Amino acid sequence: MLKLEGIASFVTVVEAGSISEAARRLNLSKSVVSDRLVELERGLGATLLRRTTRKLLLTDEGNAFLDRATRIMREVEEASTDVAERRGRLAGPLRISAPVTFGRMHLGPALYPFLAKHPELELTLDLDDRRVDAAADGYDAVVRHGPLEDSRLVAWQLAPSRRLLVASPAYLDHRGTPASPEQLRHHRGIFYLNRGAADWRLQGKDGTEIVRAPIALRVNNGDMMRDAAEAGLGIALLPTFIAGPSIRRGTLAVVDIGLQAIPESIYIAHPDGRRAPARLRAFAECVRAAIGSPPYWDANGASAPKTRPGEQ
CATH class of the missing domain: 3.40.190.290 (D-Maltodextrin-Binding Protein; domain 2)
Structure with missing residues (x-):
C-alpha cells in the first residue's frame, strides 16, 4: 500500500530539483527522503526517477505519476485546511518569500503577535531580494514591492507604496x-x-x-x-x-x-490554480491590518502601526 509521506516526498523532490533541497523543505534528512522514494517505487513496481551524478530525471512512469501525485497532495492539503477551518484554528506549514528590508522593518513586527496567537502555524519566512518563482521554488506565496511581473500569480494588495x-x-x-x-x-x-x-x-x-x-x-x-x-x-x-x-x-x-x-504597490501573490488556504488569507489580513490605510509610515509622520498586529 502506498504511503502518503512517500508521495509527498516524490512531489517535493521533483519541485525542488534535488533530494537535498527537498529534505530541507520537508525538514527531514536526505536519507529519510531517499528511503521514502525507494519505498514508493517498490510499492508501484516502477522506477520514477533516474539519479545521475548531477541531477534527477523523471522516467516516463514518473512523469505519468507526477500529475496525479500532485493533485493528490493538493487535495490532501485542501482537505486538511477545511478541517482546520471547521475547528476555527489556523495550523500547518506556510512558506513565504519576502524582500529583506521590508521583511525586517515591517513584516516581523506584524507577524510576531500573529504567530503567538496561532501556535500551530509553521511559518517559514525566506527574506531574499531576488525574484523567486513561487511555484517552482516551493513557496505558498511571495510578498513583493513593485509591478506584478508573473501572470501565473494571483496578487492581493497589502498597501500602496510611495x-x-x-x-x-x-x-x-x-x-x-x-x-x-x-x-x-x-x-x-x-x-x-x-x-x-x-x-x-x-x-x-x-x-x-x-x-x-x-x-x-x-x-x-x-x-x-x-x-x-x-x-x-x-x-x-x-x-x-x-x-x-x-x-x-x-x-x-x-x-x-x-x-x-510612478505609483507602485506592496502585494502578496500566490500561484494561480491553487486555492489560497485559510492560513495564507489570515497572514495577508494580519499584515494589511498592521500596515493600516494609509500605511502607518505615511500617516501623520507615524513610525509604528496604528493597529497592532494580532488584534484581529
Missing part, C-alpha cells in the same frame, strides 16, 4: 539641490540593481519622463541604498517604508523636481 527622491543634507549642500529633471541628470545616482537601466522613471502632467544620471552605486538591497544616500554618495529613489524614518530624523532630505515616481 517613492521619493532623497539625498543627505551634506550631499545637497555640497552639490546643490536639483529643482528640475535637467539638473537631476548632473547628480550621482544610487540605483536598485534589479530594475534594469540606471535611470529614474518619473511622472508629470506631460507623461512619463526617464531621467538618467551617472552611477554612484547599483545594489539590490534597499537598506544599502538608504545607507549610501545617508553617507552622501548621491541621490536615491526610495519607498517611504524605507526612507521615512531617515527623513523624520533629518539624515535624508526629499528632493523635489516637480515630478513624481
